[in-house]
Amino acid sequence: MNEKEFEKLLQERENKDLDFKLELPESKKVAKLVVAFYNTRGGKIVLGVEGETRGPVGLKDPQRTEERFVQSIQYWCELDEAPEIEFVKYDSKEFIIVHCPKGKDTPYFVREEYTPRVRIGSSSMPANKEEIGRLYREGSSKSQDVYPVENATLGDIDLKAIENYLKKSKLTKKLDKNYINELMLKEHFVALENGKLVPTIAGILLFGKNTYLDMHHSEVKADRYVGDTRVEWLDRRDLRGTLFDIIKQAEEFFLRNMRTPAKVVGFKTEVRTEYPIDALREAIINALVHRDWHNQETILIRMYNSFVEILSPGELLSPITIEKIKRNDYTPKTRNKIIAGVFNNLKIMDKRGTGFLRIREDME
Incomplete structure (x- = not known):
């Protein structure tokens, strides 16, 4: 990191991804901070900077500070990937930046503690029950959409829709009832629970008769606002x-709320949408397929006069970061392998991770 980049970092406030320390805290406190970053979404610890004022004081002995830091985390926690330690010079002073990645094998614990820690705002706190569940799911290789939906029954699945999918995807030509049940189990649309077949998250989201009743957070809230603030709205849905229904409804919402200028070229009238509809469609598909379905919040679509936001619950999966996506330097990962597989089989999306690249190309 050069001096200009460090100066820009000093202008930020402490947050979920950033913590300033004037000097290295005692060893167990260091471990708590590092573990919290690993269990959340990674982040930076800047040593030599006063926390509240962000004043760049510097370290008296950065080499000794680095040694003490390494000894602390080696004793107090087990990490599958060591944090990167960077020495920075700024205004003739020396600092250390500890780059903590988002952990791949969550949850991580501090020695002698039995509750994992997470980053909440600018604090490192013990995880609650829901967060602990998330950490174990994300640390597992198991797809997160294969878990049963609470209180859902086999009658909530549209078997005709599954038959149509099996025909379209050419997975089988054999469609008798017993074999379909066997295939649904194999494809993880249902799971065996207490000797009964019950729908999974993937099964309800893809083939539910009334998906919203079984999973209220499956709805998408779409708003078209006046201007560029969320004060007044023109349309709400x-x-x-x-x-599949939501993708179609989202496309209709976008088209209804976009300016569509037209011009005559030769003998034809060419109509252009304000935003490339393919880019918006790709973005909403990405949000639906890759979001955290264990999180009870809904996806939000916000259209303003000059930009569009799509907010999707859940963090990026390690080792994917925003910076890597911007550089198109990442291997695609999904927490919902069953949903992604169905969308790929139906050629609705590509599992090779080209979605963001196509969005950028469409927007140019």
């Missing part, structure tokens, strides 16, 4: 149904 709650998009509900299977993921």
Whole structure:
């Protein structure tokens, strides 16, 4: 990091991804901070900077500070990947930046503690029950959409829709009832629980008869605002149904709320949408397929006069970061392998991770 980049970092306030320390805290406190970053989404610890004022004081002995830091985390926690330690010179003073990645094998613990820690705002706190569940799911190789949906029954699945999918995807030509049940189990649309077949998250989201009743957070809230603030709105819709239904409704919402200038070229009238509809469609598909379905919040679509936001619950999966996505330097990962597989089989999306690249190309 050069001096200009460090100066820009000093202008930020402490947050979920950033912590300033004037000097290295005692060893167990260091471990708590590092573990919290690993269990959340990674982040930076800047040593030699006063926390509240962000004044760049510097370290008296950065080499000794680095040694003490390494000894602390080696004793107090087990990490599958060591943090990167960077020495920075700024204004004739020396600092250390500790780059903590988002951990791949969550949860991580501090020695002698039995509750993992997470980053909440600018604090490192013990994880609650829901966060602990998330950490174990993300640290597992198991797809997160294969878990049963609470209180859902086999009758909540549209078997005709599954038959149509099996025909379209050419997975089988054999469609008798017993074999379909066996295939649904194999494809993880249902799971065996207490001797009964029950729908999974993937099964309800893809083929539910009334998806919203079984999973209220499956709806997408879409708003078109006046101007560039969320004060007044022109249009509001709650998009509900299977993921396929929601994609169609979202596309209709976008088209209804976009300016569509037209011009005559030769003998034809060419109509252009304000935003490339393919880019918006790709973005909403990405949000639906890759979001954290264990999080009870809904996806939000916000259209303003000069930009569009799509907010999707859940963090990026390690080792994917925003910076890597911007550089198109990442290997695609999904927490919902079953949903992604169905979308790929139906040629709705590509599992090779080209979605963001196509969005950027469409927007140029």
